[in-house]
Amino acid sequence: MTEAVVTCPQVYLVSDGTGITAETLARSLFTQFTGVDPAWHRLPFVQTPGRLAGVFARAAAGPQPALVVATLANADLRADLRHSPVPVIDVFGEQVERLENLLGVTAQSVSGRAHGMGDVTRYDRRIEALNYTLAHDDGLAIQDLSVADVVLLGASRSGKTPTSLYLAMNYGLFAANYPLVPEDLRQGDIPHMPEGLRGLGGRLVGLTITPQRLAQIREGRRPDSRYASLAQCRAECVAIQEFFDIWRIPHLDVTELSIEEIATRVRDCMDARPGA
Structure with a gap:
């Protein structure tokens, strides 16, 4: 089925860290769609429910269509993604749960670890x-x-x-x-x-x-x-x-x-x- 081309969707890159992972993934995904020119909104260090709610308000008030791409390590913040007024790609959610089931270990949900000093x-x-x-x-x-x-x-x-x-x-x-x-x-x-x-x-x-x-x-x-x-x-x-x-x-x-x-x-x- 042929879909109508959306030339400028609003993409909100939401992360409790730097946002690099969310941006890299989102840009890679959008390379698969010709004629689509997203407006990128990088929103790093979203680490509280209040800040996440602010993101939702911005997405709802802005031009449509809109999409949230989230890399939130904190399980409580990931749960709040269900309140998003626009569609969400939760990068960590399903993948973290799969790894927990595979490894038999509960994830620590540490914000910013992907691009922090780590090792x-x-x-x-x-x-x-x-x-x-x-x-x-x-x-x-x-x-x-x-x-x-x-x-x-x-x-x-x-x-x-x-x-x-x-x-x-x-x-x-x-x-x-x-x-x-x-x-x-x-x-x-x-x-x-x-x-x-x-x-x-x-x-x-x-x-x-x-x-x-x-x-x-x-x-x-x-x-x-x-x-x-x-x-x-x-x-x-x-x-x-x-x-x-x-x-x-x-x-x-x-x-x-x-x-x-x-x-x-x-x-x-x-x-x-x-x-x-």
Whole structure:
């Protein structure tokens, strides 16, 4: 049955923590519906019945249709969701009950645990990884790349920096990145391996991108420049692809991938390394 397309539903992202989980899930769900452009309302730290009632009043008074996506750890607040004047997706409710039945253990209902410090060791690792990644962005501090879990290689503006930061912040990986410049690579008949990258073996992962997309990205940064010209981008892409092939560096085409997808595939490359 064909449903009428709703172009702008109001989506209230309600959480007793940061709201990141609710927003991530809701945005993922709405990617499955073309022609729908939700108005997002992120409402974090809803930790009392009074604040939740305020959310309901806002949803009822605002434009319709509307939807609440809730990640509430507190069982009493989850129970209050039945008073919502608009439909609710209760992310924790049914799933928590299923886990309780499976594990035979009652959930503790601690607010904000999903994105709190939680495991302090893991949290500290993420902070250390982020500091390392920031210090080793764009070829900086190449003398200690041996500490890196992964070193991303590719042309300037191919997504190396945001991917490195994502890997550090979400997975605690020491991720460095190094820009490949054709002038540096071409020294003789075989593409030259930059000094700082030697001996890193399976830690290297390459990012490739089509010249057209690379030129488009660069044009937004430096309009009408040689750096952004299609000819320059094409020459760089060809040289970098040759470099990856000669040195047998695993690489992936990021032309149509989001940062999250790139990071996931980089981790797949890491897991495929011998001895990983």
